[in-house]
Amino acid sequence: MIQRIQTIFLFLSFAMGAILIFVNPIYAEYEYELNGINYQVVFQYWSTFGEEVQNGLMMFNYQWIHFVLLLGLSILTFTAIFLFRNPKIQIYLIIISTVFTGLLTFCLMYDFISFRSSQVIVNNKDLNAHIFWTVLITALNLLSIVAIQVDRRSIPQNYFASPKG
Secondary structure (H helix, E strand, C coil): CCCCHHHHHHHHHHHHHHHHHHHCCEEEEEEEEECCEEEEEEEECCEEEEEECCCCCEEEEECHHHHHHHHHHHHHHHHHHCCCCCHHHHHHHHHHHHHHHHHHHHHHHHHHHHHHCCCCEEEEEEECHHHHHHHHHHHHHHHHHHHHHHHHHHCCHHHHCCCCC
16 A cells, blocks of 8 residues: 555655656766876766866767666566555565666676776776665665565455455
8 A cells, every 4th residue: 555664665766766867966987097188087877978178078978778777677666666465566576676776786886897997097086975876775675575575464365365346
């Protein structure tokens, strides 16, 4: 039902995923030097922005797999809110959403680490706090699974049976 605690956890998880889609926050920044030219690059959740500091040349790069993972985790958690009569399916959707969140975190950190280990001279690097949004989404998903399990034990088993008629 809508008034249960797992609904609040799932809605917060959905809202954070939707915010990450629409806001696209910066999670890492670099200032580096390549062939004597200073560059600055900004890593966002589903795009990358870079510029040459001296001449102002700009570069954009879209990471569509990150966008698809964000969209998938948002849709799955939103759908799971309304499947309160099917807790098994609800838990499966939340687990898949958590896997999407883990894959997104892995992809973001891979981009950060692979750029850090590239052949450029890094002057300054910064990993922002926005990377922890995925950790918070994962924590909310896990809390909702626990709440669903507790809720299943406290509700009579015939409640989940489909009505005849």
